[in-house]
Amino acid sequence: MSNDDQLEIEVNGVTLPARKGQMLIEATDAAGIYIPRFCYHEKLSIAANCRMCLVEVEKAPKPLPACATPVMDGMKVFTASARAISAQKATMEFLLINHPLDCPICDQGGECELQDLAMGYGRGVSRYSERKRVVRDKNLGPLISTDMTRCIHCTRCVRFGQEIAGIQELGTTGRGEHTQIGTYVEKSVDHEMSGNIIDLCPVGALNNKPYRFSARAWEMTQHASVAAHDCVGSNMFAHVYNGIAKRIVPQPNEAINETWLSDRDRFSFEGIYAADRLQSPRIRIDGEWRDCGWDEALSAVAEGLKGIAADHGPEQISGLISPSATSEEHFLFARLLRGLGSVNIDHRIRRVDFHGQEADPVAPGLGMTLADLEAQQALLVVGSDLRQEVPIAAHRVRKAAVAGADVFFVNPGNYEYLFPVAGYLDTTSSSIIDELAGLVRAAFARTETRPDANLAEVLAAAEVRPEHEAAVAKLIAAERATVLLGLIAGRHPGYSRIRMLAAALAAATGAQVGSLTEGANSGGAAMAGTLPHRICGGAAAETTGLNAAEIIAAPTRGMVLMGIEPELDCANAEGLLERLADTLFCVVVTPFATPAMETYASVLLPVGTFAETAGSYLNAAGEQQEFSGFATPVGAARPGWKILRVLGNLCAVDGFDYVSAAEVTQALAAVCEDSEPSIENTGQLAPAVAGFDEGGLRVPIYAVDAVVRRARSLQLTKWGESVPDISKPADAA
Amino acid sequence: MGSEGSGGPVVFSVSGHVNRPGNFEVGLGIPFRDLLELAGGVRDGRKLKAVIPGGSSVRVLPAELILEANMDHKSLQEAGSSLGSAAVIVMDETTDMVRVLERISRFYYSESCGQCTPCREGTGWMNRVIGRILAGRGKPADMDMLVDVANKIEGHTICALGDASAWPVQSFVHHYRHEFEHYIEHGCSIVSQQSAAA
Numbered sequence A: 001m002s003n004d005d006q007l008e009i010e011v012n013g014v015t016l017p018a019r020k021g022q023m024l025i026e027a028t029d030a031a032g033i034y035i036p037r038f039c040y041h042e043k044l045s046i047a048a049n050c051r052m053c054l055v056e057v058e059k060a061p062k063p064l065p066a067c068a069t070p071v072m073d074g075m076k077v078f079t080a081s082a083r084a085i086s087a088q089k090a091t092m093e094f095l096l097i098n099h100p101l102d103c104p105i106c107d108q109g110g111e112c113e114l115q116d117l118a119m120g121y122g123r124g125v126s127r128y129s130e131r132k133r134v135v136r137d138k139n140l141g142p143l144i145s146t147d148m149t150r151c152i153h154c155t156r157c158v159r160f161g162q163e164i165a166g167i168q169e170l171g172t173t174g175r176g177e178h179t180q181i182g183t184y185v186e187k188s189v190d191h192e193m194s195g196n197i198i199d200l201c202p203v204g205a206l207n208n209k210p211y212r213f214s215a216r217a218w219e220m221t222q223h224a225s226v227a228a229h230d231c232v233g234s235n236m237f238a239h240v241y242n243g244i245a246k247r248i249v250p251q252p253n254e255a256i257n258e259t260w261l262s263d264r265d266r267f268s269f270e271g272i273y274a275a276d277r278l279q280s281p282r283i284r285i286d287g288e289w290r291d292c293g294w295d296e297a298l299s300a301v302a303e304g305l306k307g308i309a310a311d312h313g314p315e316q317i318s319g320l321i322s323p324s325a326t327s328e329e330h331f332l333f334a335r336l337l338r339g340l341g342s343v344n345i346d347h348r349i350r351r352v353d354f355h356g357q358e359a360d361p362v363a364p365g366l367g368m369t370l371a372d373l374e375a376q377q378a379l380l381v382v383g384s385d386l387r388q389e390v391p392i393a394a395h396r397v398r399k400a401a402v403a404g405a406d407v408f409f410v411n412p413g414n415y416e417y418l419f420p421v422a423g424y425l426d427t428t429s430s431s432i433i434d435e436l437a438g439l440v441r442a443a444f445a446r447t448e449t450r451p452d453a454n455l456a457e458v459l460a461a462a463e464v465r466p467e468h469e470a471a472v473a474k475l476i477a478a479e480r481a482t483v484l485l486g487l488i489a490g491r492h493p494g495y496s497r498i499r500m501l502a503a504a505l506a507a508a509t510g511a512q513v514g515s516l517t518e519g520a521n522s523g524g525a526a527m528a529g530t531l532p533h534r535i536c537g538g539a540a541a542e543t544t545g546l547n548a549a550e551i552i553a554a555p556t557r558g559m560v561l562m563g564i565e566p567e568l569d570c571a572n573a574e575g576l577l578e579r580l581a582d583t584l585f586c587v588v589v590t591p592f593a594t595p596a597m598e599t600y601a602s603v604l605l606p607v608g609t610f611a612e613t614a615g616s617y618l619n620a621a622g623e624q625q626e627f628s629g630f631a632t633p634v635g636a637a638r639p640g641w642k643i644l645r646v647l648g649n650l651c652a653v654d655g656f657d658y659v660s661a662a663e664v665t666q667a668l669a670a671v672c673e674d675s676e677p678s679i680e681n682t683g684q685l686a687p688a689v690a691g692f693d694e695g696g697l698r699v700p701i702y703a704v705d706a707v708v709r710r711a712r713s714l715q716l717t718k719w720g721e722s723v724p725d726i727s728k729p730a731d732a733a
Numbered sequence B: 001m002g003s004e005g006s007g008g009p010v011v012f013s014v015s016g017h018v019n020r021p022g023n024f025e026v027g028l029g030i031p032f033r034d035l036l037e038l039a040g041g042v043r044d045g046r047k048l049k050a051v052i053p054g055g056s057s058v059r060v061l062p063a064e065l066i067l068e069a070n071m072d073h074k075s076l077q078e079a080g081s082s083l084g085s086a087a088v089i090v091m092d093e094t095t096d097m098v099r100v101l102e103r104i105s106r107f108y109y110s111e112s113c114g115q116c117t118p119c120r121e122g123t124g125w126m127n128r129v130i131g132r133i134l135a136g137r138g139k140p141a142d143m144d145m146l147v148d149v150a151n152k153i154e155g156h157t158i159c160a161l162g163d164a165s166a167w168p169v170q171s172f173v174h175h176y177r178h179e180f181e182h183y184i185e186h187g188c189s190i191v192s193q194q195s196a197a198a
């Protein structure tokens, strides 16, 4: 920014700095001078339709809207002069004449921008004695309730669709006083971030449907937390009433989720209160299941695991843990299993190709911040249903595309993107590997790079098409270009080939490589050492144990499962339940008790979900985020780190004397600090796969983990239909 | 052609209570009296009551003011209105000004696009109040409130339609307040009573 852009304005007699091109309201907001507003929102375009922000500007014949008046050097502004206040009060009166004056029965009451401002700018008694407008409510689907008579026509919700989501789901119909907000033809609002219009709506017109009429803002306590279903870790606030989470709202964080929250992160918490929550530890004795106390359950687990180690050797114990467990849980899980002598530990439960895992980054992720992602000029997204996998990352990519970046997709099918896509390389009749090989060959041809031996074999059969050349040209031309590997790529049986090709392509075109990762905490899991080939901190393990795919294919005699429903969360899970049933001792640390678990488990330990435990996540942008639990644990559930700590002690494993999650975090950080990552390329490749359905690697947005699968409202959306039906309440059909 | 500050020809569309309504292309600044004569004078030899000189959005002028005015920017402004679109609406002594304002305010109520608050909400409000007065259900407080609502629309909207809806209300009440008050007090028009008495 050059100095010429700086100017000065005078507001209420005080000189303020401002920048050329800014609107008045931006300068006053920055200085903490409040101007009332309804339609203005910093993330949306300017509509200037509500007229609440009218202020007096010297020499202007009429009051001007602060949100749509550009700053000018030396301009004198009065935000609270008699003229300004009278204009603002006038607007308030107009807004209220057709607005119901019954805040006590409105769900927005107590947290309504209109109600708040009416306290300052409204009259005590209405002068309006004509008939008031009544507007029919709309059915927008299971997430958003409407009370359209309360709408003040600010069009924030409309602009959200047009500008942020990229699909205009809501619009205005009619004119004048009869203007209505709606979908025109009745339909649900389906965008994966649609819940944000609840926050954007300044009044009680668009509200949170599942939360509706269940609590008042002032009765709840607000707790900061981190979302648990994708690798960005959106910041959020939980609103809690009597220990029960009532709703989730975004916590603004420009570096991560800006002011947004995906619907998955907003509504998933419903799953915490699913009917099949495990209320107490349960134990199977002689084939009979019964509830038991924690002491009995934990000693049974310690005895069971020690027994397996003694009778069959510690290599007969394996542990699988959810990639969305906290870093603290991963750290103690790995320590417990290693303490028992087992090396078969993994969190990569949807991955199947582990060739060259030694070359995995110590903490896999984007290798850049989300802001960097948005700043890319060319992006090649490989194997990702981006919007469903990581909605917030998709939003950043959309912003890049809207700003002019060329975004290419290599995908089994053209998943819908609500931005201009530079090119789709559809792999339906080829494969991700074929298309990448074509791209690499095209890049090598342009840059006169010679493939090394490993690559030569893969490239030999590659066919180069004009689409490959076009994409490569953009990657080369762009100053900032990235090859982004998605979750479909990570689950691919030829992942090692994909990764090698992506690296070669990036090297040849000057692009970076980044990865989206499974769950909320794959980075933290890898750092904490729930891997068969690395210990905490990323150093190579002495012995490489069985990886997730090997464990799933052939479970060992003793099994520890944490936070997963293996038949739904693991790759290649056909027949897994039967194989698990054949084990000798299987402990499942789980928030939910499913009929399937009762067929294979020996002990069920109720663990707190992300809502009920303290811990931290390392997101794909490398940001470590700590949080504490916000909801009272359901039933006898306990935080995972506490369960593992007691188990560690009972199994007489060293290093389990922690009294708080924060202590575990510190211990983990200490180990990670002085570790040396090994990231050499091993050149090991998976055998070629042919005729394989890559589209089948896609996991629907609301099927990613056990909590989301139980979030009733999400399952009722358009995207919920495709999800295996688990414990939907009877009335949900 | 034309007058100082208002050069050139203009087409006046004269409508209302004249014998020969029509479009008249003349020089700007023509005295209103001459224009009225071109349009054949007030119909049936009745007395002139009021004229809206520039389309329904400009302020109304009572006969005594418009009869002294010339049809150019400066002169009409001095008289308290403006040339607007040069659509001249002539009203004779039988005209019920409350009924006229109700009709005009209904037009702006249905023309509002609904984008900005003061116009979207205010045009309907004004039209309802005037309609209520016309129906004999007015209250004394309505008069000041009506003007206040118009004042609060004026200068606060995105486009000029808001102003256009406010000016007729302000000027009709300014010049013909007694007609509104008669409705409020007696539930009927002062004009029909006058004609009945005559």
Ligand code: SF4
Pocket (backbone or CB within 6 Å): A150, A151, A152, A153, A154, A155, A156, A157, A158, A181, A200, A201, A202, A203, A205, A206
């Ligand atoms: S529904 Fe809410 S956000 Fe949408 S226009 Fe109405 S008041 Fe604004």
Ligand code: SF4
Pocket (backbone or CB within 6 Å): B111, B112, B113, B114, B115, B116, B117, B119, B120, B157, B158, B159, B160, B161, B162, B163
């Ligand atoms: S003043 Fe103009 S923009 Fe505003 S509602 Fe009226 S017609 Fe629409």
Ligand code: FES
Pocket (backbone or CB within 6 Å): A036, A037, A038, A039, A040, A047, A048, A049, A050, A051, A052, A053, A054, A065, A066, A067, A068
């Ligand atoms: S906030 Fe400026 S007009 Fe709405």
